[in-house]
Amino acid sequence: MQYISQILFTLILIAGIGYFASNVKKLFRNISLGKDLDISDNKPQRWKNMAKIALGQSKMVVRPIAGFLHIIVYVGFIIINIEVLEIVIDGVFGTHRIGLQVLNASVYGFLIGSFEVLALLVLVAVIAFWIRRNVIKIKRFLSAEMTGWPKSDGNIILYFEVVLMCLFLVMNATDTTFQNLGSGNVISQFIAPLFDGMSEGSLHMIERTAWWIHIIGILVFLNYLYFSKHLHILLAFPNTYYGKLRPKGQFLNNEAVTKEVKLMMDPSADPFAAPAEDAPVPEKFGASDVTDLSWVQLLNAYTCTECGRCTSECPANITGKKLSPRKIMMDTRDRLVEVGKNIDANKGTFVPDGKQLLGDYISNEELWACTSCNACVEACPVSIDPLSIIMDMRQYLVMEQSAAPSDLNNMMGNIENNGAPWPFNQQDRLNWANES
């Protein structure tokens, strides 16, 4: 009988981790559908950013209430997971609270006691989060893109955490040997009386049930990540590492365009020369679909946890325009997932589905509302750059489709003809010096 539960446990563990691993592989595959971008520079600064922004949560606390609550859940989550190590060892080897056998009782008590306190704090914080979303209805959680799945996703994560924390405390409360130890049951001792009067057998049953649902719940939650905005708990780390180090105002110069410009400026280039037989197809300018974006932009999309800080700082969104930087990231991820599924369904090759990111997900109206002010980039707690996607898509609209608003076409015509965005003659540029 003992062996059966050990074997069952091991099988569940392998299945849980295996399915997650296969999805992580898909995640990598999807991200690498993006264009190559060399980010091997400045490693010390990148590690520092990861330590500060992801590990140290430095940008979370810009908003103190949400930031503080988030740190509780984050610290709780990481530390309580040490307990999972014990659960896994117990499950595989059929031991019970292996920690008690290798550590002395006071050390073990201190550890479990800390986990219990954290579990309670996490519960409180998670309930506060739920209230913010569903009772206080904070504006940034109610935008147009936050209906349906994204809204449920946000709540499901909170329910998961509530259930997991409760199971952990119940499991400890109904473990008579642990309660009798009298060390480490800081919180669970107040839950134990709820089960007073129950037979040892029923207590054991409850303890075992809580233990099993707890570990299965953790494995289900792990696998839930791939389908959820909650993926940020893993991807925040690489994303902050690969985040932009250049000044925020510095947009990359499009190298495909530089090639063309150099050719135009080269007096010895033959304008009528036919391209060489083996010349590569000229690169498309800008982005109309996810595969035109860089892998970092796609990583950004998977990392977004839809907190909406970007959107709540966006001047266009604040004043009622359609643009929401968060939606740009969500659309990019949704489309990327769709492309990934298409590849899976067609034995590894993408079969055109007549859809693309531009138009089917993100409208021109959204793209043209952006002031490129970088408020969204500054606001993101995990170094996502929605602005770069907007700019790449504008490049496609202008250079591939000539689809700029007519006012902008006038402006660009002026720059081309007379070197200023207004129709003034370049020869009049110094007139101001002589005007009174």
Added chain:
Amino acid sequence: MSNEINVPTMASLFAEGKQPEVLFWVGCAGSFDDRAKKITKAFVKILNKANVNFAVLGTEESCTGDPAKRSGNEFLFQMQAVTNIEVLNAYDVKKVVTACPHCFNTLKNEYPSLGGSYEVVHHTQFLKQLLEEGRITMEGGKFKGKRITFHDPCYLGRANDVYEAPRELIRKLDAELVEMKSCKTRGLCCGAGGAQMFKEPEKGAKDINIERTEQALETQPDIIAAGCPFCNTMMTDGVKNKEKEASIAVMDIAELIASADDL
């Protein structure tokens, strides 16, 4: 106020075999926009008074390409950039100062990879340096006790992390610097960036410059200070919309300093 200003061009200095210590990049707004031209002149008056050996490109200057790039016309941007870089490199320019944060950002950050590397400073940084070197002095009398709020231009602040230079200059005027609820890293855009200056806004509930002006008015300022010709236009329009133009002035930092000195 004297109207005598001395504006040497790179071409004229070059003909005399001279090289200025700094090139003043005037920018399209500073050259053509009636309101921005006043900022240009105010800055030149300060440069003249401080005996700064500067020059402008005059008719050889052309748009940096910023509005083209932010609109998505990378091609036009790079054509403008390489043409400007050819001119700047031919004059062997080392240092550039400009009163426009968009020109500042483009010249400083986006020209180097196309072959144009210069030390580029915003005029508020340059003025602060002149002050520190004792080349200009600032009398605060005129602005003593006035409430001045500073609107951070996105391309100076968030884009390039310059927040303190303009604020230090305002403090030196003995003015009371009051901050809006969104300032510095969280400053709200005036609505002109990303080439919005040149088009009608998308459909929405409100114009961005009105939202920003409302934030500025909450501080009950005497003056809204700006460091960008486009922000200046947007905020001026906002103040007019609120019918406050009689009591609240929108002024560039250079204008504040020039007028403090009765230039």
